[in-house]
Amino acid sequence: xxxxxxxxxxxxxxxxxxxxxxxxxxxxxxxxxxxxxxxxxxxxxxxxxxxxxxxxxxxxxxxxxxxxxxxxxxxxxxxxxxxxxxxxxxxxxxxxxxxxxxxxxxxxxxxxxxxxxxxxxxxxxxxxxxxxxxxxxxxxxxxxxxxxxxxxxxxxxxxxxxxxxxxxxxxxxxxxxxxxxxxxxxxxxxxxxxxxxxxxxxxxxxxxxxxxxxxxxxxxxxxxxxxxxxxxxxxxxxxxxxxxxxxxxxxxxxxxxxxxxxxxxxxxxxxxxxxxxxxxxxxxxxxxxxxxxxxxxxxxxxxxxxxxxxxxxxxxxxxxxxxxxxxxxxxxxxxxxxxxxxxxxxxxxxxxxxxxxxxxxxxxxxxxxxxxxxxxxxxxxxxxxxxxxxxxxxxxxxxxxxxxxxxxxxxxxxxxxxxxxxxxxxxxxxxx
Amino acid sequence: xxxxxxxxxxxxxxxxxxxxxxxxxxxxxxxxxxxxxxxxxxxxxxxxxxxxxxxxxxxxxxxxxxxxxxxxxxxxxxxxxxxxxxxxxxxxxxxxxxxxxxxxxxxxxxxxxxxxxxxxxxxxxxxxxxxxxxxxxxxxxxxxxxxxxxxxxxxxxxxxxxxxxxxxxxxxxxxxxxxxxxxxxxxxxxxxxxxxxxxxxxxxxxxxxxxxxxxxxxxxxxxxxxxxxxxxxxxxxxxxxxxxxxxxxxxxxxxxxxxxxxxxxxxxxxxxxxxxxxxxxxxxxxxxxxxxxxxxxxxxxxxxxxxxxxxxxxxxxxxxxxxxxxxxxxxxxxxxxxxxxxxxxxxxxxxxxxxxxxxxxxxxxxxxxxx
Numbered sequence: 001x002x003x004x005x006x007x008x009x010x011x012x013x014x015x016x017x018x019x020x021x022x023x024x025x026x027x028x029x030x031x032x033x034x035x036x037x038x039x040x041x042x043x044x045x046x047x048x049x050x051x052x053x054x055x056x057x058x059x060x061x062x063x064x065x066x067x068x069x070x071x072x073x074x075x076x077x078x079x080x081x082x083x084x085x086x087x088x089x090x091x092x093x094x095x096x097x098x099x100x101x102x103x104x105x106x107x108x109x110x111x112x113x114x115x116x117x118x119x120x121x122x123x124x125x126x127x128x129x130x131x132x133x134x135x136x137x138x139x140x141x142x143x144x145x146x147x148x149x150x151x152x153x154x155x156x157x158x159x160x161x162x163x164x165x166x167x168x169x170x171x172x173x174x175x176x177x178x179x180x181x182x183x184x185x186x187x188x189x190x191x192x193x194x195x196x197x198x199x200x201x202x203x204x205x206x207x208x209x210x211x212x213x214x215x216x217x218x219x220x221x222x223x224x225x226x227x228x229x230x231x232x233x234x235x236x237x238x239x240x241x242x243x244x245x246x247x248x249x250x251x252x253x254x255x256x257x258x259x260x261x262x263x264x265x266x267x268x269x270x271x272x273x274x275x276x277x278x279x280x281x282x283x284x285x286x287x288x289x290x291x292x293x294x295x296x297x298x299x300x301x302x303x304x305x306x307x308x309x310x311x312x313x314x315x316x317x318x319x320x321x322x323x324x325x326x327x328x329x330x331x332x333x334x335x336x337x338x339x340x341x342x343x344x345x346x347x348x349x350x351x352x353x354x355x356x357x358x359x360x361x362x363x364x365x366x367x368x369x370x371x372x373x374x375x376x377x378x379x380x381x382x383x384x385x386x387x388x389x390x391x392x393x394x395x396x397x398x399x400x401x402x403x404x405x406x407x408x409x410x411x412x413x414x415x416x417x418x419x420x421x422x423x424x425x426x427x428x429x430x431x432x
Numbered sequence: 433x434x435x436x437x438x439x440x441x442x443x444x445x446x447x448x449x450x451x452x453x454x455x456x457x458x459x460x461x462x463x464x465x466x467x468x469x470x471x472x473x474x475x476x477x478x479x480x481x482x483x484x485x486x487x488x489x490x491x492x493x494x495x496x497x498x499x500x501x502x503x504x505x506x507x508x509x510x511x512x513x514x515x516x517x518x519x520x521x522x523x524x525x526x527x528x529x530x531x532x533x534x535x536x537x538x539x540x541x542x543x544x545x546x547x548x549x550x551x552x553x554x555x556x557x558x559x560x561x562x563x564x565x566x567x568x569x570x571x572x573x574x575x576x577x578x579x580x581x582x583x584x585x586x587x588x589x590x591x592x593x594x595x596x597x598x599x600x601x602x603x604x605x606x607x608x609x610x611x612x613x614x615x616x617x618x619x620x621x622x623x624x625x626x627x628x629x630x631x632x633x634x635x636x637x638x639x640x641x642x643x644x645x646x647x648x649x650x651x652x653x654x655x656x657x658x659x660x661x662x663x664x665x666x667x668x669x670x671x672x673x674x675x676x677x678x679x680x681x682x683x684x685x686x687x688x689x690x691x692x693x694x695x696x697x698x699x700x701x702x703x704x705x706x707x708x709x710x711x712x713x714x715x716x717x718x719x720x721x722x723x724x725x726x727x728x729x730x731x732x733x734x735x736x737x738x739x740x741x742x743x744x745x746x747x748x749x750x751x752x753x754x755x756x757x758x759x760x761x762x763x764x765x766x767x768x769x770x771x772x773x774x775x776x777x778x779x780x781x782x783x784x785x786x787x788x789x790x791x792x793x794x795x796x797x798x799x800x801x802x803x
Contacts, residue, residue, distance in 0.1 A: 318525045325494050
């Protein structure tokens with residue numbers, strides 16, 4: 001009879017063979033292809049340039065702000081002895097090393113420079129050192145410790161040594177705190193300087209306030225301008241845009257001198273006020289924060305307009321129509337459909353303008369007076385005039401820190417709009 | 433497709449376009465006297481080429497634009513003074529027009545929030561609407577993270593959720609891939625069947641219009657050319673434009689030699705004599721265009737039944753999947769196309785064969801003159 005052919009059972013593939021094949025496959029997928037290697041090689045010059053001209057200087061600046069190099073390199077024996085001695089008031093070897101340093105200082109005039117960190121960081125200690133150095137320990141004294149304490153009882157106080165240890169440390173937060181007008185007590189507590197001695201923190205505060213005003217003004221001027229541009233026919237929009245770009249390309253110095261000509265004592269505004277009889281004598285318009293803010297607003301306007309314009313171009317007329325057809329009055333449609341759809345552009349513009357304005361140098365340096373010092377002007381003062389690299393680096397670090405902080409906040413808020421929206425975020429704003 | 437069978441407008445129309453004109457200035461005219469009646473609960477499609485005035489008509493219906501002259505009535509009342517946000521008409525755009533800063537759920541809840549529905553209630557109803565378009569797992573996503581078809585479903589849900597009196601759809605499937613568009617077509621039809629809204633739909637695609645609509649209004653040059661059920665428009669076009677736009681057809685030019693209601697005799701410019709159904713023929717001597725659908729051509733026709741019979745040569749064959757298209761050439765050089773079942777080809781039917789073809793007088797419609 002017709003015997004049904006039973007299909008021979010398929011031999012089961014060996015599990016090990018399968019596993020091996022899988023791992024081979026995975027390996028071949030992981031191995032970088034020749035093309036990948038080539039693409040990295042092509043990027044190498046750029047990466048090297050970035051590393052050499054951007055990353056290294058950046059790290060160097062951050063390091064300079066914290067480093068405390070002078071004493072460490074100048075008084076090596078003293079520093080070593082101090083490190084080996086954990087007591088509050090150190091023992092004989094430390095005093096002996098200090099006495100040797102002072103004798104050397106007596107012989108070498110240039111050596112006095114090594115005391116600079118003391119004079120900068122703690123004037124009292126510096127005076128103590130000066131006093132002690134006037135009558136240096138005699139050659140071949142018995143106990144250096146006894147001699148020092150004999151010359152000034154301050155040497156027996158643990159506070160003195162706490163301060164010395166802090167100044168002698170390889171790294172110091174002194175510059176960073178000093179930039180905020182905060183000093184450290186010998187116990188390591190933070191103490192805000194009295195109002196009349198504050199200076200640097202005011203500069204930082206004023207710069208931030210100015211940055212905020214510039215951001216607000218560019219936004220108020222830039223949003224309507226961007227809207228007009230986005231709703232214009234293409235050709236006129238291009239012409240206005242190139243006008244904005246010309247504003248960007250014009251040298252900052254030229255723009256600045258133009259503002260000076262406008263706001264000067266014999267400037268355009270004063271001429272007009274005098275000519276029309278509105279003022280009887282020329283007004284002192286410059287220097288003032290108002291003029292700095294106006295000039296900065298003018299210079300940074302393109303950085304606000306361009307991102308907003310970009311985000312507006314992405315909003316279609318249909319989105320507004322949809323809002324209206326879904327029951328929103330035209331006014332409500334603008335606030336619920338148009339404005340939120342352009343917020344990424346607004347945020348990007350604000351970020352750019354704020355970060356640029358707190359770091360701007362040329363314009364405020366030319367327009368402003370001493371009362372309108374900005375962070376970058378102070379920075380240049382430290383770096384060039386006073387040659388205090390530590391403070392200059394600290395100031396630079398603050399600008400960097402603020403910029404990074406603002407950028408981080410921006411990314412936290414607006415990255416989800418472009419990429420994956422996490423569950424947490426979507427739950428938090430479950431509905432509008 | 434079931435639906436209202438009667439072709440003519442009644443007094444029960446929900447929406448009525450009365451002699452609507454639209455001028456955009458500088459000689460650009462979008463509508464030149466559009467008249468149309470739309471009944472409650474029907475799915476009506478405006479079918480026509482781009483630039484035919486479909487979009488303009490829909491935008492005016494939705495309230496984004498106003499007629500230069502003429503008026504649109506809703507339940508007998510002029511829409512001229514009712515702004516778009518008070519019309520309670522839902523619009524689905526070709527561009528989808530979702531709000532990029534809101535999630536799918538927030539997008540769908542938007543019309544409810546605008547109507548003062550509480551947040552909890554709006555969320556609940558938005559979830560239900562999204563479930564109806566099979567998007568429940570994606571409610572938390574923003575439009576940028578949704579595929580084109582998913583975006584269009586969100587747009588549908590956003591319109592359905594507030595139960596609008598009329599749903600206006602402006603080429604909602606035009607930007608989608610073909611197979612996706614066909615699936616969405618099916619979903620739109622099911623939604624309409626279950627909800628029963630009045631839908632005014634615009635498309636350039638006749639097969640989409642045929643699949644979806646109760647009635648179709650053919651639009652060209654800013655006016656409605658013909659209105660009717662899909663079957664009526666396909667089988668009984670009143671003019672050459674409709675005949676061509678509703679599907680493939682053979683158009684033959686000729687002169688009427690005798691006219692005997694409902695038939696007429698036509699001599700083609702190439703010499704053949706044809707008996708046709710007179711549709712828009714003024715009388716003997718008039719010029720006319722004949723329309724015969726390719727699937728109405730008969731191979732080896734029965735001499736007693738078919739008045740129009742000719743010898744033809746098979747000039748070429750195109751395999752079209754569900755049928756085969758024959759390119760035929762009559763002795764006079766006239767070119768005709770015929771659709772035949774694939775099994776006729778398999779029976780041994782080849783290029784260059786001499787065959788007899790023909791068609792019935794009722795399938796050959798004598799329409800408007802050329803030019």
